[in-house]
Amino acid sequence: MxxxxxxxxxxxxxxxxxxxxxxxxxxxxxxxxxxMPLWTMIVFLGIIVSAWQYFRSARQEEDEDSHWIEEQGKVYIHRMEEEKKRREKRQANEEVHS
Structure with missing residues (x-):
């Protein structure tokens, strides 16, 4: 946030x-x-801090995953465009030779 x-x-x-x-x-x-004894309050505080760290790291990991997926999608689209250009070039060469 x-x-x-x-x-x-x-x-x-x-x-x-x-x-x-x-x-x-x-x-x-x-x-x-x-x-309440002091150790009980410390345990509860530890549980709360652990939960907070878990959710924080999960959110960061999700952001990193979505960023990685986006990068890989761009790479895939770029490869598809290159393959499309190669096919068009190959078809153009075949039409010229025919």
Missing amino acids: KKSRWTFIVVGLLVAFYILQQFNALNGVVSLLNK
């Missing part, structure tokens, strides 16, 4: 958290986080 879109998403999340905090809607979540 573009950086500006990410900026809007982050700002929107911050505003949403602020509003929830003002209405004391996050008290249950905060008390739950305070009761």
Whole structure:
């Protein structure tokens, strides 16, 4: 995504958290986080980071694949055009010799 879109998403999340905090809607979540051991929070954070890395690398790989397919398509079309020119040239030579 573009950086500006990410900026809007982050700002929107911050505003949403602020509003929830003002209405004391996050008290249950905060008390739950305070009761959790530190290693559990680290594991959850690791899972989230791993998922983010997976989707990021999958998107990059998909972009590279589509770029490679496009390049190979151009090569194929170029070969087809060359073959068409050779056939037309061969037919023209056959007509001249006939």
